[in-house]
Amino acid sequence: MTWEEDARAETEGLKPYFVTKYGWAPRIAEPGGQEILDLYLTFTSKRLGGHVFGLRLRYLPDWQVAGRREAFVNPQQASEEGPEYWPPAAGTTVRGINPRHNPPVICLRGTWGYHSVLHADRPMGDSTLLTLLLELQRVFDE
Amino acid sequence: MPDLHGEIRLVVVTTAGDVDQEFGVDQPLRVVFDRALREVGGERNRDQFELEYHDTALTDLSRPVGDYAREFGWANGTHLELVPKPVVV
Numbered sequence: 001m002t003w004e005e006d007a008r009a010e011t012e013g014l015k016p017y018f019v020t021k022y023g024w025a026p027r028i029a030e031p032g033g034q035e036i037l038d039l040y041l042t043f044t045s046k047r048l049g050g051h052v053f054g055l056r057l058r059y060l061p062d063w064q065v066a067g068r069r070e071a072f073v074n075p076q077q078a079s080e081e082g083p084e085y086w087p088p089a090a091g092t093t094v095r096g097i098n099p100r101h102n103p104p105v106i107c108l109r110g111t112w113g114y115h116s117v118l119h120a121d122r123p124m125g126d127s128t129l130l131t132l133l134l135e136l137q138r139v140f141d142e
Numbered sequence: 143m144p145d146l147h148g149e150i151r152l153v154v155v156t157t158a159g160d161v162d163q164e165f166g167v168d169q170p171l172r173v174v175f176d177r178a179l180r181e182v183g184g185e186r187n188r189d190q191f192e193l194e195y196h197d198t199a200l201t202d203l204s205r206p207v208g209d210y211a212r213e214f215g216w217a218n219g220t221h222l223e224l225v226p227k228p229v230v231v
Contacts, residue, residue, distance in 0.1 A: 017155050096230035107230055119231065130157045135228040141197075 004037055007059040010129045011039045018130065022137050029078075035061050039068075040078050041133065045140040048092060053140070054078055054085065057111075057129075067112035067124060068132070070105065087140075095139045108135050150211055154178040154193070156224040167208030175203050178224040194223045 001009070011028050019026060024041045031038070037059040045051050054075030057068040072087075074080035083089075086099035096107045105113025110132035115124050152174060154161040159181045165174055175193050176185075184191050193200045195214055200222070210216065 015155070015157070096228060109229055128157060131226045134157065134225050138225070139228050139230070 003059070003061045003063060004035075007037045007063060011037070011059075014130060014133070018134065022133075024133065027078075039129075040073070042075050043137060043140050045087070045094070047094060047139075047141055048087065053087065055136075056081070064124060065115075067115035068110060068129070069112040072104075095142065096135075097139065106136070108132055108139070150207060150216060150220070151218040152207075152216070152220055152222055154181075154222045154224055156181045157226065158182045165207050167211060168206050170204050171200060171207055171210060172203035174207060174222070175224070178222075182224065190227055190229065191224055192227055194225055195220075 008028070011026060014024070014026055018024070023044060027040045029038045029040065030036065039057045039059070041055045041057070043053045043055060045053065052075050054073040056071045056073050056078065058071070059068060060066070063069075071081050072085040074085055083099055083104065086104055087094040087097050089099045098105050098107060098113070101113070101117075103113075103117070105111065105117050107114055107118050109115075109122075110124065110127040110129065115122060148168070149164040149166055151162070151164045154174060154177070156178050161174075161178050161181060163177070171193065175191075178193065179185055179188060179191060182191070193203075195210070195216075198214075200210060211220075214220075
């Protein structure tokens, strides 16, 4: 399978039980003319009073080694990204999400920030998308 | 407690396949945990997973299944979840 087929398989294969339970509402987009596959999801955070975040996981040809590139986006307008859409950098923060890092990263297995920035010595291995999303949901809720 | 006749059918949703089978009410919850752990191949990383019911962690794996069933009102077909614990280092 190609990198893109693998990416599609995992993004389309998310378990409906968890997708429904957490309201992730996954949506796949493929910007034309580029080797990119984007997965958009929404996360509602109990920790942050029900605030809704938009997450974009970007798959590039090296994603199985480098990790899924993470960015928080405007949940209402996914083309808008920036620090204002990340969880707070101070006050009530979210464990493992580092908006102050340059670049901002998520320190959870399966992300680019984890495997290519913070812990480049730790391979992706069998880290799955579903495990990443469940861990992320957990830190958003704890 | 529901009339369970010594066994209760539990469904454990995991990140891989789901478990759907009967367990003895006198068995420790660890039996359920171990069975679910096999589905995800997590036997070597037991501490990275947790069994939950309605977002409540079931941390005492030595307690009999029947104790939990009584406390939470489980019936045949009740769903539990085996979820990964975030590894933030």
